[in-house]
Amino acid sequence: MSYLDTSDPQRPATAASDTNTAVTSHAPSDHIEMSEVVKKQSNGHGSVNVEEAQAQFHALARRLTRQSTQHNDKSGGDIEKQETFDLLEYLRTTSGKQDEAGFAKKHVGVTFENLRVTGVGGVKICERLMKCHDEFFLSPYYLAKSLVGGPSAAPKAILHSFNGAVHPGEMVLVLGRPGAGCSSFLKTITNQRGSFLSVDGDVRYAGFDAQEFGKRYAGQAAYNMEDDIHYPLLSVAQTLQFALKLKSPGRLLPEQTRAELNDEVLSTLLSMLNIAHTRNTVVGNEFVRGVSGGERKRVSIAEMMVSDIIMNNLLAANTCHQASRAVVCSWDNSTRGLDASTALDYAKSLRIMTDIFKLTTFVSLYQAGEGIYDQFDKVLLIDEGRQVYFGPAKEARAYMLSLGFRNMPRQTTADYLTGCTDPNERAFADGRSAADVPSTPDQLAQAFQQSKYWSRLVAERQTMQAEWQGEGDDPSGTKGQFLQANKEEKRKHVSRKDPHTVSFFGMVKTLVWRQWLLQIQDTVSHLRNVLKPSLIISL
Structure with missing residues (x-):
């Protein structure tokens, strides 16, 4: 039985949620159309100015590129004022020359076929309420029980037969009610499989299967969790410096040290996210006073951006190839704690x-305004672990209307799509009911598999896999370019098969540096908390 209506209603016009800033972006593309950017008049610390953030990135790229030029004017000159150089234009006009020169590019598309995830179901936990002396006499029983073991937890299916294909340069918005499986999908697609009983299906990254990609290139897929977990006693700068020490590549620009590069990128990241004023402030947590919740979220964003920004701008340099960065990124509800304006700037x-x-970017958001929604190319809608839609973001609302759901013009598209999976929120069109409209997760998944979007999805996935297979071991192909770029980002004494950028000794050295900072700052904090009351009492 097919639930699809023959009519294809048009998606109603919706107003953008932000009237101060408007960005037109059609991705994937070779560049960003920034002609419609209107600069926001804001001097506070509460929001991120997208135009200024991009300008900061361009300024950093110009400085690094100019340093790599053989005919650089060593007499001086303010590079910031040389507005004739534009990184985007340079990349667009010189891409052919870069290919001829052998510049390696890490463009990794992702395909997944019949992806199934199984986790642990409910576990019964018994709490002991006996007295201490009763516990003592029963200790042999508890010891024997722990050795024998109790009944194993029943497995629970989390994701059922997911399929899709995502090209490099595309953003996918993952929508679903809490508990639908959004976080599980984001973890699985970035090879974070340790918390599941089993993961079945075929997931490929530019032709690599998930096992090989996770073993040799684990750092190329990154997952940003919903919670902001940091060392509370470290400052914002120290937190990001730790990531920079582990992700800066082995090959640097001429006349530049690794410390100079790390400091340059650190300053740019703080400026882009408008948290430069928190540079020397401790991150903090629920018990240690530090930066605000929104600023802490931006620290998490900056920490993950380190692997993307640190040397991507060196693609334009004639002496250095692309280096360390994650190419498949998942962001799990990263706008939590951010106001609407900052969330839009983040998107x-x-x-x-x-x-x-x-x-290749995957983002899960529980609340996404229309301005945020318009930034995405595709939408994945999940209902209780079932894939009920995967396709163009601009056609998602029209698809749900064609199934027989009533249109809610006052709702944003993201809220409307999620509401169609909620029995308490959705409404059927006039003359339609649950009898002829897919209402359960299984019915919605079945309707999607009978739609044109399913056929389009399968064809797109087959095309991508055929291209990867046709390239084979061609050094100029997607896989060959990825291997070359991954090889060049390694530092000295790091094996090609090692997924890390730095050597084991380098990692130990960086960890010792961080632990030393924690010990020093924890001691100072403890002494301050003890001495202040002592002085007050003594006086």
Whole structure:
């Protein structure tokens, strides 16, 4: 039985949620159309100015590129004022020359076929309420029980037969109610499989299967969790410096040290996210006073952006290839704790990064305004672990209307799509009911598999896999370019098969540096908390 209506209603016009800033972006593309950017008049610390963030990135790229030029004027000159150089234009006009010169590019598309994830179901936990002396006499029983073991937890299917294909430079918005499986999908697609009982199906990254990609190129897929977990006693700068020490590549520009590069990128990241004023402030947590919740979220965003920004701008340099960065990125509800304006700026920043660096980006958001929604190319809608839609973002609302759901013009598209999976929120069109409209997760999944979007999805996936297979071991192909770029980003004494950028000794050295900072700052904090009350009491 097919639930699809023959009519294809048009998606109603919706107003953008932000009237101060408007960005037109059609991805994937070779560049970003920034002609409709209107600069926001804001001097506070509460929001990110997208135009200024991009300008900061261009300024950093200009400085690094000029340093690599053989005929650089060593007499001086303000590079910031040389507005004739534009990185985007340079990349667009010189891409052919870069290919001839052998510049390696890491453009990794992702395909997944019949992806199934199984986790642990509910576990019964018994709490002991006996007295201590009763516990003592029963200790042999508890010891024997722990050795024998109790009944194993029943497995639970989390994701059922997911299929899709995502090209480099595309952004996918993952929507679903809490508990639908959005976080599980984001973890699985970035090879974070340790928390599941089993993951079945075929997931490929530019032709690599998930096992090989996870073993040799684990750092190329990154997952940003919903919670902001940091060392509370480290400052914002120290937190990001730790990531920079582990992700800066082995090959640097001439006349530049690794410390100079790390400091340059750190300053740019802080300026782009408008948290430069928190540079020397501790991150903090629920118990240690530090930066605000929104600023802490931006620290998490900056920490993940380190692997994307640190050397991507060196693609234009004649002496250095692309280096360390994650190419498949998942962001799990990263706008939590951000106001509407900052969340929109964050989404536009992801759009800029994805377009410039040709990343493959997956984002899960529980509340997405129309301005945020318009930044995405595709939408994945999940209902209780079932894939009920995967296709163009601009056609998602029209698809749900064609199934027989009533249109809600006052709702944003993201809320409307999620509401169609909620029995308490959705409404059927006039003359339609649950009898002739897919209402359960299984019915919605079945309707999607009978739609044109399913056929389009399968064809797109087969085309991508055929291209990867046709390239084979061609050094100029997607896989060959990825291997070359991954090889060049390694530092000295790091094996090609090692997924890390730095050597084991380098990682130990960086960890010791961080632990030393924690010990020093924890001691100072403890002494301050003890001495202050002592002095007050003594006086």
